[in-house]
Amino acid sequence: MHEYRNTPSGRLLATSSILLLALTACGLDDQTSNEPPGPHGSPTSAGECSDLPMVGSDGGMVLGTDWSTETHPYGQPVDLTVCVTTSDSGKVRVRSSATGITVTPRTQRVRATGNGLLTVQMRVASGTPSGTALRLVQYGGGVFGDSTGPSIVTTADGWHFDRP
The missing domain is CATH 2.60.40.2410 (Uncharacterised protein PF12988, DUF3872)
Incomplete structure (x- = not known):
């Protein structure tokens, strides 16, 4: 597993997964907020x-x-x-x-x-x-x-x- 992540494609896959997880979390926070939207x-x-x-x-x-x-x-x-x-x-x-x-x-x-x-x-x-x-x-x-x-x-x- 360690060798796979140190390859260019492995690093790209790991970076993409982290970015996708961060974007998904941000989107969910925006949609599930209990605060009513202001202007x-x-x-x-x-x-x-x-x-x-x-x-x-x-x-x-x-x-x-x-x-x-x-x-x-x-x-x-x-x-x-x-x-x-x-x-x-x-x-x-x-x-x-x-x-x-x-x-x-x-x-x-x-x-x-x-x-x-x-x-x-x-x-x-x-x-x-x-x-x-x-x-x-x-x-x-x-x-x-x-x-x-x-x-x-x-x-x-x-x-x-x-x-x-």
């Missing part, structure tokens, strides 16, 4: 999203969202980034059980050639119960996933996203 830049691909509960638990499927805890006014449209696994002819649905929460569009097509990022607009009405979680479902194109999205927390001053 941050927009993701450029689905794997960069701030809330990915499916990653690491279901063969690495991407189904989640990107959001922050900023407070939004009631009744005003707010964009929510939905992060999905790309697939041929797949769809994603975002829904809420609360009558005061509107999601537009509720269902979208997932393009196989896209970056896995979709946008829905959220509107939350004053008087909506606090703690209602969104539900994300991706189906079709050989992909199926069902996950809880962020919760809607309502206050006297407005509403914000939070972990479910």
